[in-house]
Structures are given as C-alpha cells and as structure tokens.
Amino acid sequence: MSETPTVRKIHVPLGDRAYDILIGPGLIGSAAREIAARLTGRRMAVVTDENVAPLYLQPLMESLAQAGIEAVSAILPAGEKTKSFEHLVPVCETILGARIERNDAVIALGGGVIGDLTGFAAGIARRGSRFIQIPTSLLAQVDSSVGGKTGINSPHGKNLIGVFHQPDLVLADTDVLDTLSPREFRAGYAEVAKYGLIDKPDFFAWLEANWQAVFAGGAARIEAIALSCQAKADVVVADERENGRRALLNLGHTFGHALEAATAYDGTRLVHGEGVSIGMVLAHAFSARMNLASPDVTARVEAHLRTVGLPTRMSEIPGQLPPAEVLMDAIAQDKKVKGGKLTFILTRGLGEAFVADDVPTSAVLSFLAENHPDRAA
C-alpha cells in the first residue's frame, strides 16, 4: 500500500499550522492511512452533501472503520445556500455530539460549500478543532481547500462570516472529478486559469495549449491541480491573513461576488467559478479601460475562457440582472473595502495582476453600466 508515484505532495510551511496537500488518484481509499500517519485521535465527524454522499461517503467510512476510527457523518443539501447559519448550527452540534477531542478531527468531504462550512464549524467547535479537507470538486481541489479561509454567507454578502482555520491535511483524490458535471469542472477551471492570470503567464499559455488534456484527466490534470495548489500555498504562506499579496487571489472575484449576489446565489443561474470567469474578463476589460493594460490581453483571456465553455459576459447569465447601481452596492459591501475606498485587483498585462486600493467608485459604476446587458439589449 505504498503511495503510487502519481500522488503529488505539497507541503504548506505555516509553522505550527503547517500541513500537507496530497494530490492524486485513489486517495479516498487510503484516507485513513494518511490520517492515522498524522493524527493520533480515533474519533472523526464527516460532513458531506447529498450529491457526494452516495458516491464517496461509504468508501471513506469503510477506510476509517478499517483503521479503527469511529466516525459519524452528516449529509447536507448541496448548493451555495447551505453556507448559512441554518446549516452551520446542526453541523456544530454533530461535531460536539461526536465528542471530538484534541487529536480527533472534523472531515469535509465535498466541494467548496462543504469545505467552507465545515471548516468554519471546526474552527469554532471547542474554539478550534482539527480539520481535514477531502475536496471533491475541481474548484475545491485547486482553491478553497487550501489556505484556511472558512465561512458562510450573510444576507449582506458572500463569505462575510467566518474564521481563518487551516486544515491539518488536504487529500485531493483526482479520481472523484470523473463524476463532477462538466459545468462544475469548467467552473473550477476558471480558478486554475486565475493562477496564470495573476502572475504565471507561462502557465496560462500552457493551459491554452493543453486544456483538453486537463479536461480529459490523467497526468495533465494532476499537473494543473498540483501547480494550482502550489501557487495558492505560496501566496498563503507569504500572507496568511490577507493583509497584502493574498488579495491577488481575488482577481475576478469582486465583480464575480456581485454577480453571485445579484443572482441570489442561485446555482442554476450562476455558479461561483462562472462568476469568477465573467469577473476576470471584466477585471481585464476595466484595467484596459483605465489604460493600465492592452485590450488585446482582455481578448486573449476571454477567448480562452470561451473556448473551454465558460461564460465571459454578464449577458450570458440567464434571467434579469439588477441595475448597475445595485451591482455597485454589492461591490461596496464586499470585503475589500478600506475607509470607503474601493480595493480592486487590476492588471498591467497577462499575468501581471496587482492590488489597486484607490479605484474611484464612479469609474466602476460607469464601466458596469456600459457592460450591463440591459444596455447591450
């Protein structure tokens, strides 16, 4: 049962919060072995959703049982709306009821929704319990499971309530991506492309050439996931609590979050990665509009995202969008606000993103109005 050579290991060196990310096939089956190698506890609480449970909960529970680990599980509804106090409360009670102690752990088995909610519950149960991420969506494998940001949504906006709580281990089983819907795979791919657009133009060019192999699975997919995790880990280690550079990870997210809010987090209209895809194109276009970058860069970014099948324009979102002023309001309520001024991730070229913290509200508002589907229609 030694690790197959295809399993990649990335270490996240965060001092007494350091942890490993393992990426490769078959990791759910060997989960208990990897956990037991790192934690002495023998009680776990597994949280998952109703889509992932029928596929992967039983193999995980069997792996744990074989290793002598006593585990309880909770199955939540799938979807962004689950990231709410309504579902957080019973998850906390499940964890406390399982009498998880210092060397035991809470396990998130699912996409970013389950990871964010469960990580938050682990972060507040007994003022911080150990936490293992088993991300099952591409987005969760390349982004949300790494870095310790956890949380839920509020009527005031996305992810506004939460804590920083690093996992003790991340197990990204790449086999499970085969059951992910193509739409969700594409949404996760938007975050993969993001790492290229932040500061890795070569990676973006590699994706332009190899995206079909990444979508098909196998070595190229594992490579793309590992590179993404490494990129995220590097940023997190440099700036764990997002006082500076970590904000770059929000490329495309300020616009994206506003669109998610505008569609009431209704996944049938827009999922997170799709919002990020449109948001990244908007961020490039806005940078061009501010004379920071060439419009050619926007065109190249949009072309690639469109080629893989991602939406790139607000007009592609089904249904009516609120007016530009309301979108602007959602942006102003977003986390990246300091003293009333807008902080935005803009770019000077392909892979040259930077944090701009004095973007005039008026410029954003008129840009939004120009790009609004109501105007185009």
Added chain:
Amino acid sequence: MSETPTVRKIHVPLGDRAYDILIGPGLIGSAAREIAARLTGRRMAVVTDENVAPLYLQPLMESLAQAGIEAVSAILPAGEKTKSFEHLVPVCETILGARIERNDAVIALGGGVIGDLTGFAAGIARRGSRFIQIPTSLLAQVDSSVGGKTGINSPHGKNLIGVFHQPDLVLADTDVLDTLSPREFRAGYAEVAKYGLIDKPDFFAWLEANWQAVFAGGAARIEAIALSCQAKADVVVADERENGRRALLNLGHTFGHALEAATAYDGTRLVHGEGVSIGMVLAHAFSARMNLASPDVTARVEAHLRTVGLPTRMSEIPGQLPPAEVLMDAIAQDKKVKGGKLTFILTRGLGEAFVADDVPTSAVLSFLAENHPDRAA
C-alpha cells in the same frame, strides 16, 4: 480632560494583538477619547443588554457622537441564555449592516454574557473585526473581558462554540459597579478570590482582611480589580491559547460548569460566579480527599467565601439537582478532556493550584455522590 490619577493602565503585551486595559472611574464618559487615541475608524456597533442599556448606553453613544463616531446599537435580553446562536445571528447582521471596516470596531457594553457573545460575533464578522470591551459587571471587569476567549453555549455544554479573539481595548469603568446587584457583585468577587487561590496566597489574605472595603468601592476596589486583571493578563500572555498554564484559570470551573448545566443556566437558581464559588470549594475538598492538600485549606477558603455571602455547597442551590452520574457526564463533556482522561485543576495548598490531567473518573464520581444534597438530605 486628562486621565485622573486613579485610572490604572495595564498593558497586555501580545505582539500584534497587544492592548491596554484601563481601570477606574468615569471611563464610559471618556470612552470615545480613549478609542479615538487608538483606532482611526469612525463607525462602531455597540452591543448591550436590556439591564445595562437604560443605565449606560446613552452616555456612551453621546461620548461617541461627540467624537464624530457614527454608532449603531443592539440591545439583547439579559442572562446566560443569550449566549446562543439565536442571538449571535442578529448581532452578526447588525455588525455587517453597520458596514464596520478594518479600523472601525464592535463594542461590548455589559457583563460577561454580552462580552463573550459580542466578542465572538466580532471574531467571525469579516473573519475578524476590531473589538472593544466595556465590561460593566465585576466578573467581566476582572475576568471575561481580558484574554480573548469568546463564545456561546451549546446544548452539549457551556462555551463550546467560539473563537480566540483579543480585544483592542478594555475600558473597566468602576463607577458602573454601583448599580450592579449585590448578588452579581459577590459572583464576580468569586473570580477575584480565584486569583488568590491559584497562586497568590498573599492576595487572598489581603482579601480576607479588606473584602469589606472592596465591596464598598473606592481605592480598595480599584486595587482588587487591577490586581485581578494583571493576574489574568500574565497568564494569558504566558499561554494565549490554553495549551498549559492558562488552564489554571479554570480552578473551580469544572465543577461550576457542571452545576450551571445541571440548573439549565437558570440565573435565578445559580449564576456563573456562584457556580465557581461552590466549584472552588469542591476543588479544594477533592484535593484534600486525594491527600494533596490539608482540609484546613478547604475550611479557610469556604469560610471566606461564606463570609462575603457566596454559596459554597451544592445544597445551597435552590431546587432539585440531577444525580451525581449526570453531573459527572456534564464534567466529561467539558472542554478539559484529553483522550478520555479527566483534566482537573487541583491544589496542594492555599495558592498552590496545578493542572492534574489524569484524575480517575471513579474518584470524582464517588466524591460527587458524597457531596450531593440528596445524600446529605
């Protein structure tokens, strides 16, 4: 408007989480000045309870308004039951609705209940907002407002859900203690005495001699509060996250929490400090029973707590208590559990408390049964 000489300042040197505790008369009136000297933000959300609001909310809001600080307030029901998700959720929404940004702050104006709940809300709103404690009960001034433990209760036990979130400033206005009920003042006094019993026998002796002056107010009271805050701050600085020495602050609390759970957190039957008072006597008696300390120490401790009017025996709690087995169960579910073994704060003599982490469950259970009122009756 310079600080009167009677205001004492204690600095808590926690690196980038360092803060000041100010102790003395009139601090609510000068709150805005002290805040503005430390934070540049001009938006605050004040959380208080229905007993404290009519007495001190208006002076605080006026002080803030005069300093150009825009503040919203939320008034919650008084009492331990407020430390629940039910009340946490609207407080979070109030904070987010107030658009508190990085240099703004959330203010807790009240006793330990308001401080714990509000600190938790501040700790999770935007993954951590600035937080100011204005403790108004003696217990909150000498204990709960210092050290960064925040949280709420769960059906599984007290304080089981929360975060470590240090305040940016603590303002202990000693004038406000004049309106505190004698019963609540005594309850807070139990925590003052606790610092003596942990490792300051001279302070305990000073309290035996000067308790009447402390109850009367004035210099002796300020002295006792300042010494208590300093004692707490020292422990917190040595062990912020309770991996070791900080556990000593739980002297009397394992038994106390079990009694609070057994009385369903019903403040008409038992308030926290009363539980601690009984719990400290039990902890001393149990230490004597384990041949660790002389029974004379228990007698001396009990005599002083009784003299100031605190309950010292389970039989003094009005109404029926559950059987010893149920109390034991509540103890086992308490936070201080490692690998199934019981961690207890015991003592070798007056002011010689220590952390014992292998106390046999059977010994505690039979001790509880012997001291149970049903047996005495």
